[in-house]
Amino acid sequence: MPRIVIEQDKCKGCLLCASFCPKGLIKKADKLNKLGLNPVEFDAKGCLGCMQCAVICPDCCIRIYK
Numbered sequence: 041m042p043r044i045v046i047e048q049d050k051c052k053g054c055l056l057c058a059s060f061c062p063k064g065l066i067k068k069a070d071k072l073n074k075l076g077l078n079p080v081e082f083d084a085k086g087c088l089g090c091m092q093c094a095v096i097c098p099d100c101c102i103r104i105y106k
């Protein structure tokens with residue numbers, strides 16, 4: 041299964057990545073990051089490793105290891 045790492049302190053919570061995930065695995069987190077914003081978090085179960093989330097993030101917050 042692919043491993044996903046998100047730099048939550050860089051994430052502005054725009055949810056662009058969530059809108060591109062074909063499996064709907066990306067959700068807004070309850071906690072705040074260092075920017076005072078709600079970042080996203082993943083449920084990695086069922087991740088396809090398609091990298092669409094990582095490619096679309098304008099702030100390069102997501103890395104995927106296969």
Ligand code: SF4
Nearest residue numbers: 061087088090091093
């Ligand atoms: S790699 Fe693909 S399936 Fe996995 S979280 Fe990102 S967009 Fe969703």
Ligand code: SF4
Nearest residue numbers: 051052054055057097
């Ligand atoms: S696209 Fe990037 S900045 Fe926007 S919510 Fe996703 S990880 Fe955060």
